Amino acid sequence: METVIRVKGLSKDFVQGSQTINALKSINLTIKQGEFVAINGYSGSGKSTLLNIIGTLDKPSAGEVELFGQQVNFTNASSLQEFRSEKMGFIFQNFNLNPVLTALENVQMPLLLTDLNSRQRREKSIEVLNKVGLTDRINHKPGQLSGGQQQRVAVARALVSDPLLLLADEPTANLDSESTKQLMLVLKEMNKQSGLTVLFSSHDERLLKYIQRTITLNDGLLTDTGSCL
Numbered sequence: 001m002e003t004v005i006r007v008k009g010l011s012k013d014f015v016q017g018s019q020t021i022n023a024l025k026s027i028n029l030t031i032k033q034g035e036f037v038a039i040n041g042y043s044g045s046g047k048s049t050l051l052n053i054i055g056t057l058d059k060p061s062a063g064e065v066e067l068f069g070q071q072v073n074f075t076n077a078s079s080l081q082e083f084r085s086e087k088m089g090f091i092f093q094n095f096n097l098n099p100v101l102t103a104l105e106n107v108q109m110p111l112l113l114t115d116l117n118s119r120q121r122r123e124k125s126i127e128v129l130n131k132v133g134l135t136d137r138i139n140h141k142p143g144q145l146s147g148g149q150q151q152r153v154a155v156a157r158a159l160v161s162d163p164l165l166l167l168a169d170e171p172t173a174n175l176d177s178e179s180t181k182q183l184m185l186v187l188k189e190m191n192k193q194s195g196l197t198v199l200f201s202s203h204d205e206r207l208l209k210y211i212q213r214t215i216t217l218n219d220g221l222l223t224d225t226g227s228c229l
């Protein structure tokens, strides 16, 4: 299988005044197409930092990141933006939905960067909202939706541009068991059907049964890379 993520000697230091936090310490990691991987680790172990760098939203202090066989050039902001919108979907812990837009408008946002016309954007977004079970909520704004429903809007937005790689930071934090199960089933189905590679951070034990591979961060060090399939 094709390698989707290759991380070599990746370190991230945060400097604040006289204090330096070594959030990631020379991480090496390979993830292949179609893997379904969880990053596990205590609070502060570096999970979000690693996801943000792999997602090209933050840059490393040292080391290299290769995505889809291409070395990431962290200095070229416009090509990174294009790369992200073509290949990656993100789900953030706090959903990051725009509160003044409806579910449908939120989901359509990533498609504004594509060649699709407004009708195609609308149709595609409705199709994905149907998939996550929100057919009858497309005109609701985030404040009019439950936490689980908002999360599903965020999932639909992440998947609407048919990404090859989905990155999710604690996607099931704050979700009840039924919403958690639904979310995992949608992701599993995409993983199976289109070979979507999924990498997410979580310390949610309810997810264990869905996960193929768990990697563990401990104080910025990768202490377990799980088994490569």
Ligand SMILES: Nc1ncnc2c1ncn2[C@@H]1O[C@H](COP(=O)(O)OP(=O)(O)OP(=O)(O)O)[C@@H](O)[C@H]1O
Pocket: 014, 015, 016, 021, 023, 041, 042, 043, 044, 045, 046, 047, 048, 049, 050
């Ligand atoms: N922007 C920043 N500036 C300074 N320090 C930071 C910054 N972002 C993260 N850190 C520090 O880096 C370390 C790793 O943080 P990170 O958010 O990656 O942890 P995490 O594993 O995602 O934790 P949690 O489970 O609580 O979300 C922490 O010690 C944190 O305080």
Ligand SMILES: [Mg+2]
Pocket: 047, 048, 049, 169
């Ligand atoms: Mg985090």
